[in-house]
Amino acid sequence: MNSKLIPSLLSAVVFSILAPLAAFAADAAPPGVAGVWDVRDFGAKGDGKVLDSAAIDKAIDAVAAAGGGTLRFPAGTYLCVSVHLKSNIALYLDHGATLLAAAASEGVAFDPPEDNPASAYQDFGHSHWHNSLLVGENVENVSILGPGMIWGKGLTNSDKPKAGQGNKSIALKLCRNIVIRDISILHGGHFGILATGVDNFTVDNLKIDTNRDGIDIDCCRNVRVANCSVNSPADDGICLKACYGLGFLRDTENVTITNCQVSGYDEGSFLDGTFKRGEKRRGPTGRIKFGTESNGGFKNITVTNCVFDHCRGLALETVDGGLLEDVTISNLTMRDIVNSPIFLRLGNRARGPEGTPVGRLRRVIISNVVVSNADPRYASIISGIPGHPIEDVRLDNIKILYQGGGTKEQAALDPPEDETKYPEPSMFGETPAYGFLVRHVKGIQFSNMEIGTIKDDQRPAFWMNDVKDAEFTHVKAGHAADVPTFQVKDVEGLVFDHFRGLPDGVKDKVEEGKF
Numbered sequence: 001m002n003s004k005l006i007p008s009l010l011s012a013v014v015f016s017i018l019a020p021l022a023a024f025a026a027d028a029a030p031p032g033v034a035g036v037w038d039v040r041d042f043g044a045k046g047d048g049k050v051l052d053s054a055a056i057d058k059a060i061d062a063v064a065a066a067g068g069g070t071l072r073f074p075a076g077t078y079l080c081v082s083v084h085l086k087s088n089i090a091l092y093l094d095h096g097a098t099l100l101a102a103a104a105s106e107g108v109a110f111d112p113p114e115d116n117p118a119s120a121y122q123d124f125g126h127s128h129w130h131n132s133l134l135v136g137e138n139v140e141n142v143s144i145l146g147p148g149m150i151w152g153k154g155l156t157n158s159d160k161p162k163a164g165q166g167n168k169s170i171a172l173k174l175c176r177n178i179v180i181r182d183i184s185i186l187h188g189g190h191f192g193i194l195a196t197g198v199d200n201f202t203v204d205n206l207k208i209d210t211n212r213d214g215i216d217i218d219c220c221r222n223v224r225v226a227n228c229s230v231n232s233p234a235d236d237g238i239c240l241k242a243c244y245g246l247g248f249l250r251d252t253e254n255v256t257i258t259n260c261q262v263s264g265y266d267e268g269s270f271l272d273g274t275f276k277r278g279e280k281r282r283g284p285t286g287r288i289k290f291g292t293e294s295n296g297g298f299k300n301i302t303v304t305n306c307v308f309d310h311c312r313g314l315a316l317e318t319v320d321g322g323l324l325e326d327v328t329i330s331n332l333t334m335r336d337i338v339n340s341p342i343f344l345r346l347g348n349r350a351r352g353p354e355g356t357p358v359g360r361l362r363r364v365i366i367s368n369v370v371v372s373n374a375d376p377r378y379a380s381i382i383s384g385i386p387g388h389p390i391e392d393v394r395l396d397n398i399k400i401l402y403q404g405g406g407t408k409e410q411a412a413l414d415p416p417e418d419e420t421k422y423p424e425p426s427m428f429g430e431t432p433a434y435g436f437l438v439r440h441v442k443g444i445q446f447s448n449m450e451i452g453t454i455k456d457d458q459r460p461a462f463w464m465n466d467v468k469d470a471e472f473t474h475v476k477a478g479h480a481a482d483v484p485t486f487q488v489k490d491v492e493g494l495v496f497d498h499f500r501g502l503p504d505g506v507k508d509k510v511e512e513g514k515f
Contacts, residue, residue: 035068035069037062039074042055046076046078051108060084063089064088069089073091073099078097082135089141091146092146093144099134101169102154109164112130113127118245121244122244125190130171131168132194139178144170147182148184150183152166152185152189155167156189157211171196172196172201173198175201178195180206184208184271185210192210195215198220199221213239214231216239217238217240220255222255225238227259233266237311238257239290240290244353251297252298254301255300256301257302257306261309262288263286263308264338277310283338283339283375284310288303288308289316289317290318291315291318301326303328303332304328305331307332308333309335312340313425316343316345317423321350321356321357325363329365330367332369340378340380341369342395343380344361344381344383344390346388362392364392364394365393366394367396367397368398370400374402375402376405379437380436381425383439384440385417385440386417393443393445400435400450400451402451405456405457406453406459411432411459411460414432431459434460438470441467442467443468445471450476459483461486462488464486467494469492470493472494487513488513490510491509493507494510
């Protein structure tokens with residue numbers, strides 16, 4: 001070997017060994033690494049008794065003044081009210097480190113909610129950020145990292161907290177370049193994470209076990225949610241929104257949600273590994289949802305490789321004027337779903353400034369979905385409103401097994417329009433089909449689909465009203481003897497190609513019929 005090459009090769013070998021170690025050191029934040037501060041050096045006790053939020057704020061100020069760095073929380077319990085994030089800082093929670101939200105009492109109070117002239121157009125919780133445990137507004141290059149925990153024990157889950165109370169674990173407003181990775185959140189309050197107007201946002205490998213919403217992505221752009229498990233029995237797991245809380249319209253766009261699990265086990269039983277399934281009046285929530293806040297739109301979004309267990313189904317909703325378009329959803333498994341496995345809703349709640357128009361819902365592809373033991377009361381629902389159809393929907397390679405047991409009385413139901421109501425599958429009551437209710441839709445394709453029931457059901461598989469250009473290719477839909485597969489009204493351009501039990505062909509127009 002050329003002796004002149006040996007130093008270069010040695011340098012390359014040394015670099016290949018040390019570079020990963022340096023990256024690990026930056027992530028693991030051990031004591032003594034340059035650019036790393038210990039929060040205890042600023043007076044934080046970590047004993048779970050003394051209020052540490054003032055000391056943590058002091059430490060954050062010092063790190064910011066030094067140009068940025070990592071603030072390390074060694075093992076301990078840090079009792080806090082509102083803590084204020086600043087730019088160019090990472091908070092690193094060691095194993096055994098817990099940020100504990102204090103209960104509001106005399107002399108112990110979270111920051112009050114700020115004034116917001118635009119608060120009339122969305123729920124109170126979406127209109128205020130300051131009354132939170134970790135608060136970041138107009139900050140950039142901020143990370144919340146580590147295997148430690150945020151325990152919102154003292155937070156309320158109320159949308160309208162009382163004076164002094166906090167109701168969010170992490171609240172971010174108009175921020176850039178934010179990373180939240182590896183932490184756990186227990187009992188997160190009304191929101192585990194509320195991010196509004198955040199650009200370049202990464203949420204990775206979180207475990208959330210909470211009493212209301214897990215992660216709300218609101219008016220955000222360029223977002224990556226990956227490898228997260230969110231258990232939220234009383235509200236939504238991962239929820240995209242586009243409210244008017246910033247005082248102007250802003251879409252949620254360029255979002256990926258991948259390799260995540262959502263569930264509705266009893267709160268606390270996900271993190272402790274017991275996975276309890278207690279009875280709830282309306283069933284657990286959980287789920288991935290777009291909406292309800294939808295003044296802005298939802299654009300260029302993909303959801304893939306996700307698991308739903310013991311919760312509600314997938315929901316895509318725009319009811320406040322927003323444009324929901326260019327969405328792909330693939331590779332979902334769902335088990336023990338307590339309402340519609342698939343729910344697409346275009347409505348006209350119009351909760352926004354005067355003159356808010358009806359939005360649009362179009363160009364959605366949902367593929368490679370398997371669902372078992374879905375609730376018998378609610379078919380999958382794809383419903384616009386009169387004069388405003390949902391457009392260009394494709395459903396491919398989908399298998400859904402419902403519990404079944406529906407009655408002839410249910411088959412005779414005619415669901416209300418309720419175009420101004422809060423969107424939820426239960427808004428229509430029990431459905432007259434067991435499989436799919438499709439109403440006010442233009443351009444929909446069902447292909448490579450199989451639906452059926454565990455028990456015989458006296459309802460048709462498909463109920464359709466005011467539908468144009470519906471194509472069925474390689475579809476199998478089970479049904480009880482003497483029960484039709486379809487019940488339709490005002491349908492045009494109905495195409496069948498290899499639909500089990502029905503002849504191939506085109507029905508140009510059907511005013512009303514069963515077949």
